[in-house]
Amino acid sequence: xxxxxxxxxxxxxxxxxxxxxxxxxxxxxxxxxxxxxxxxxxxxxxxxxxxxxxxxxxxxxxxxxxxxxxxxxxxxxxxxxxxxxxxxxxxxxxxxxxxxxxxxxxx
Ligand SMILES: [Cu+2]
Numbered sequence: 001x002x003x004x005x006x007x008x009x010x011x012x013x014x015x016x017x018x019x020x021x022x023x024x025x026x027x028x029x030x031x032x033x034x035x036x037x038x039x040x041x042x043x044x045x046x047x048x049x050x051x052x053x054x055x056x057x058x059x060x061x062x063x064x065x066x067x068x069x070x071x072x073x074x075x076x077x078x079x080x081x082x083x084x085x086x087x088x089x090x091x092x093x094x095x096x097x098x099x100x101x102x103x104x105x106x107x
Pocket of ligand 1: 057058094096099
């Protein structure tokens with residue numbers, strides 16, 4: 001019994017999805033929803049992104065200021081972890097010049 005409890009704690013510590021706050025983001029025909037996400041400077045945030053739209057430009061997410069680029073396979077949740085270092089806005093979007101996109105507002 002004790003072992004199982006210990007393992008559960010370990011999973012929580014090791015799994016990055018549990019670090020800081022996480023936000024569920026869906027890619028629909030309208031783009032990323034929500035498109036405005038708030039975060040705190042210095043605190044990690046994980047975007048769990050699921051692309052629900054089959055035909056969309058957002059088959060990839062890019063976060064140019066963080067040098068992040070990730071494929072978004074259809075109906076599969078992809079975790080994008082970001083730790084904003086300072087207050088301001090972090091833009092994210094599709095691979096094509098942020099035509100579809102959103103912003104992380106860091107406070
Ligand atoms: Cu695009």
